[in-house]
Every structure is written in C-alpha cells, then in structure tokens.
Amino acid sequence: MAEFYGGKRMHPRVLDVGPQTAAILSEAHGKINALPGGDHYRRYDLVRNVMAGITSVDAFYVGLFQGATRIRLPYCYDGEKYDVPETHTFAPNGPTAWVFREQRTYRYRMDGGKVVRAGLSFGDPRKMSADVVTVPLFRLPEARREIFGVVSMHSYQAHVYGDEEVAAFEWLAEVLSRALNRDWEDDRVISLLPGVGGGSVVPLTAESVVDYVVARLDRLRGQLQATAGQLKGGEVGTAAAAGALDDLGHECGSFQTDLTELLLRVDDEPSRRFGTLTEREQAVAVLLAAGLTNPAIAERLSVSAETVKSHLARIREKYGMTERSQLADDISAHLGRMSPGN
Incomplete structure (x- = not known):
C-alpha cells in the first residue's frame, strides 16, 4: 500500500481505502507520472476523471495562489463543461481562504457548508454544491512545506464524500503536487545551463x-x-x-x-521570492532597491558593512541572482505591487 502525507502530517501512514480504490489510484499514479513534463492540463484532467471513477464529481477546479489574497484557476469544470480559466480575489471567509490559512483539507461536513456559502461561486449559478472537499497543494522543500494552491471537488448531492473518498483525493493531490514540483525543479535545473539562464531567474516580458x-x-x-x-x-x-x-x-x-x-x-x-527573506533581509532588500550603497544601508540599519554584505549574499542565493541591478529590479517589482496605489 502507498504511504500518505495528508494535510499537515509529515509522518507516513498507510492509505485507508478499499482494494478497488487502491487499484484505481495505483493506475492513476503511473499515468500521472508518465505524462510529458509540463502538460499540466492533462494532469488536472486525469485527477478529475480518476475521482469521477471513484465517486460523484459534479464540479472540479484547480487553483494556484497569487500572493495571499488572489487565486488563478487554470482548470475548472462544471459537469462536462470546461470553463474559461479566471483570476479573482478569493473571499476572506470562503473555502480557499480557509485552506490557505489552515493548510489542511476542508470538508463540507465540518460546518454544514458554512464556509462554502461564504465563498465565491463558480460554474452554473443555478446549482448549489451540497458536498465539497478542498485539498491544499504543497511545494515540498526539505526545510518546510509551502502551500501554492488547492484542488477542489464538488457534488450537487449531499453526504457523498466519506472518509475513503477524501483520503483518495488527498492522496491524488499529493501525487499531483509532486509532479508539478518536478516540473518546476526541472525548469530551475535547466536555467543553470550557460546561455539558458546562467542560474538567474529570467523575468518574463x-x-x-x-x-x-x-x-x-x-x-x-x-x-x-x-x-x-x-x-x-x-x-x-x-x-x-x-x-x-x-x-x-x-x-x-x-x-x-x-x-x-x-x-x-x-x-x-517577485513577491514569492521576497517572501523567502527573513525580516532583516527584507529590510536590506528594500534599501537596496532604493539605490543605497552597502555603507549607506549599514548606517541606516545601524549594523556593520560586513553584516550587510552577509545579508546580501544570502539574498543573492535565495533569489538565484548575482547582479545587484537584477535584485533591485525584482525587489522593486514586488514593492510596486504592494504600494497603496496598486
């Protein structure tokens, strides 16, 4: 049986599903990992179809976080209809915000759908979800997990998703997360090649x-x-x-x-990279983006020039950038979006 890391748990446990569901999941694991790298649409489609083979799935979406208040939906289905991808600011008390904050699975039965009703609707507005499971997607660095999105399935009938269906969905979300992480890691490794990225993050234009x-x-x-x-x-x-x-x-x-x-x-x-910095590194980064020299930064923060140099070395390492101008531009891009006028 497969080992499972559901929710915030980091200790493996055997997945508690029946033989038929286990067989379906095993086959799905092979199919997801056999897909060409970068084909996220087909991976999302496969997860939806696999869960539809296990239980009732009337609506389904994958959401990827953009900062702490917005989410992009690159894949969204209602019934057999594929909806156009969209971006919106998620409701502060809805299921997306709940999962982002709690970093664990939300189930309709936890509160009788109170959180679902506080969220934003999608798909056919004439239909109401009567059972929902929304599962977090995590990046998986060695030091800590970082939530980057959610995957959610909905039924228009009540009391559809029991413990086995939820466990299967969480397991599939873990498999999906790992596949996406491999794609992003491949992109990072390829960027290290001379003439491709030189180890630096190449900003999109x-x-x-x-x-x-x-x-x-x-x-x-x-x-x-x-x-x-x-x-x-x-x-x-x-x-x-x-x-x-x-x-x-x-x-x-x-x-x-x-x-x-x-x-x-x-x-x-830019915001994700800035978020990886410590509070002191962020203070140095802000002054760097303002055009201050190392001695001026040291004076402003009442620290030594060597301390500033050490902070900058860690910032360069976290950003994957070597040029001071690259760092300043990237930090400025984040600060510009955080200003009150934006």
Missing part, C-alpha cells in the same frame, strides 16, 4: 508572452488545417474525426491552462 501565444496559436492553426483537410478529402471516418476534434479540444484547454500559469509567474514570482 510582454515580448516573451506574445511570442509564446503566437507559437501556440500557430500550432493550433496547423492542427485545424490538417483536420479540415482530412475531413474535406474524406481521408478519415467518423471515429477518427471525433478523435481529431478531441485532440483540438485538448490543445485549446492546454493552451488556456499554460497561459494562465505563465501569467502567474509574471504576477507572483
């Missing part, structure tokens, strides 16, 4: 985002042209045509998901 969108649209256009040509020429039958259309649907969903996550990097990374 409007030009790079436009280039990405143009390339993905060109790929989609090529698929559409190929499918249209096959249909016009009578080269494919009904089943093959349906498969080609499914592939196009996947490409559209994948494009939307990837673009949503790409924009999350633009919005969130």
Whole structure:
C-alpha cells in the first residue's frame, strides 16, 4: 500500500481505502507520472476523471495562489463543461481562504457548508454544491512545506464524500503536487545551463508572452488545417474525426491552462521570492532597491558593512541572482505591487 502525507502530517501512514480504490489510484499514479513534463492540463484532467471513477464529481477546479489574497484557476469544470480559466480575489471567509490559512483539507461536513456559502461561486449559478472537499497543494522543500494552491471537488448531492473518498483525493493531490514540483525543479535545473539562464531567474516580458501565444496559436492553426483537410478529402471516418476534434479540444484547454500559469509567474514570482527573506533581509532588500550603497544601508540599519554584505549574499542565493541591478529590479517589482496605489 502507498504511504500518505495528508494535510499537515509529515509522518507516513498507510492509505485507508478499499482494494478497488487502491487499484484505481495505483493506475492513476503511473499515468500521472508518465505524462510529458509540463502538460499540466492533462494532469488536472486525469485527477478529475480518476475521482469521477471513484465517486460523484459534479464540479472540479484547480487553483494556484497569487500572493495571499488572489487565486488563478487554470482548470475548472462544471459537469462536462470546461470553463474559461479566471483570476479573482478569493473571499476572506470562503473555502480557499480557509485552506490557505489552515493548510489542511476542508470538508463540507465540518460546518454544514458554512464556509462554502461564504465563498465565491463558480460554474452554473443555478446549482448549489451540497458536498465539497478542498485539498491544499504543497511545494515540498526539505526545510518546510509551502502551500501554492488547492484542488477542489464538488457534488450537487449531499453526504457523498466519506472518509475513503477524501483520503483518495488527498492522496491524488499529493501525487499531483509532486509532479508539478518536478516540473518546476526541472525548469530551475535547466536555467543553470550557460546561455539558458546562467542560474538567474529570467523575468518574463510582454515580448516573451506574445511570442509564446503566437507559437501556440500557430500550432493550433496547423492542427485545424490538417483536420479540415482530412475531413474535406474524406481521408478519415467518423471515429477518427471525433478523435481529431478531441485532440483540438485538448490543445485549446492546454493552451488556456499554460497561459494562465505563465501569467502567474509574471504576477507572483517577485513577491514569492521576497517572501523567502527573513525580516532583516527584507529590510536590506528594500534599501537596496532604493539605490543605497552597502555603507549607506549599514548606517541606516545601524549594523556593520560586513553584516550587510552577509545579508546580501544570502539574498543573492535565495533569489538565484548575482547582479545587484537584477535584485533591485525584482525587489522593486514586488514593492510596486504592494504600494497603496496598486
């Protein structure tokens, strides 16, 4: 049986599910890890479909945090309808805020849905969730866990999600988290190669985002042209045509998901990096961004120049940046978003 790290628990325990559910989860584990790196849409889709094979899933979403008050939904389903990815400020007393604050699974049965009703609705506004499970997604560094998102399943019928269904969902969320973490770690390692990133975080620009969108649209256009040509020429039958259309649907969903996550990097990374600093390192970083020299920073903080130098060395290490100007720009990007005018 698999070992499981649910909620905040760090000590492994055997997953308490029946043989049939265990078999489904084992197969899902292999499929999730066999998918190409970076194909997050298909991973999200697989988690939803696996849970739909175990229990009733009427609505489902994956949310990735942008700071402490906003969330992007790169993947959202209501019934069999894929909803357009969106970004919003989550309600302060809703299930997303609850999981962000408590860093453990929220279940409808904990409070009879009080937290759910305090949150923002999604999907069909005429329908009301009668059972909900929302599970945190964690980054898994050696020192500490850092929550980066949630995955949530909803049923329009009451009392659907028992302990076995919740345990299975938490286990799948853990598998998903690890797959996403591997993708991000691969990106970090590749950035160490000369000519790729040189160990520095390469900030996204409007030009790079436009280039990405143009390339993905060109790929989609090529698929559409190929499918249209096959249909016009009578080269494919009904089943093959349906498969080609499914592939196009996947490409559209994948494009939307990837673009949503790409924009999350633009919005969130300066603030995430700043959040890794200690209080004293943040004070040094703010003065660095203001253009002060090391001696001036030392004087302002009433510390020695060597102490400032030591803080800056740790900041460079945490940011993965070596140039003072890079650090100043990245710190300024965070401070600009935190100012009252933004």
